[in-house]
Amino acid sequence: MQARGAAASLVLLALLLLAATLVRGLWQGYQRHLPDPDGLRQPAAVRHGLNLHTPLFLTGYAVLAVLLLWSFAETWFFPALWPDGLSWQSWRTADWAPFWTTLWLAAAASLLCLPAALVWLEWGRNA
Numbered sequence: 502m503q504a505r506g507a508a509a510s511l512v513l514l515a516l517l518l519l520a521a522t523l524v525r526g527l528w529q530g531y532q533r534h535l536p537d538p539d540g541l542r543q544p545a546a547v548r549h550g551l552n553l554h555t556p557l558f559l560t561g562y563a564v565l566a567v568l569l570l571w572s573f574a575e576t577w578f579f580p581a582l583w584p585d586g587l588s589w590q591s592w593r594t595a596d597w598a599p600f601w602t603t604l605w606l607a608a609a610a611s612l613l614c615l616p617a618a619l620v621w622l623e624w625g626r627n628a
Contacts, residue, residue, distance in 0.1 A: 504572075504591035509600040511572050514565070516604075 571577065572591060574584030 502596075504568040505595040506599065508572050508592050509597065509603075511569060512600060513603060514568075518565075 570584070570587075573587045573588070573589070575586040577584035577590050
């Protein structure tokens with residue numbers, strides 16, 4: 502039962518990352534085509550070397566990669582650097598009902614909160 506929950510959580514995480522990547526790409530494409538307020542486009546600043554956020558992102562992606570590998574591992578005990586075997590068994594036997602319930606609740610909450618947030622931002626108190 503625990504393996505099923507782990508598999509479903511990884512699917513949700515993958516969907517979240519996919520959606521975030523898609524929205525970020527669309528937003529950057531939209532921003533690229535907007536005119537600058539003074540009518541002139543300014544060149545982007547060139548960044549050299551590693552920034553502070555780069556190691557944090559790399560650590561996060563490494564953790565996600567290990568979690569994905571762990572979802573396929575049959576047995577993986579502490580001193581081993583690699584699992585004893587990999588299989589689809591936990592994914593095939595997963596109960597997807599909690600995943601669909603979570604997805605449905607997330608969609609419902611988003612659809613309810615998005616209009617409220619837009620109304621608050623558009624017609625809220627002007628500072």
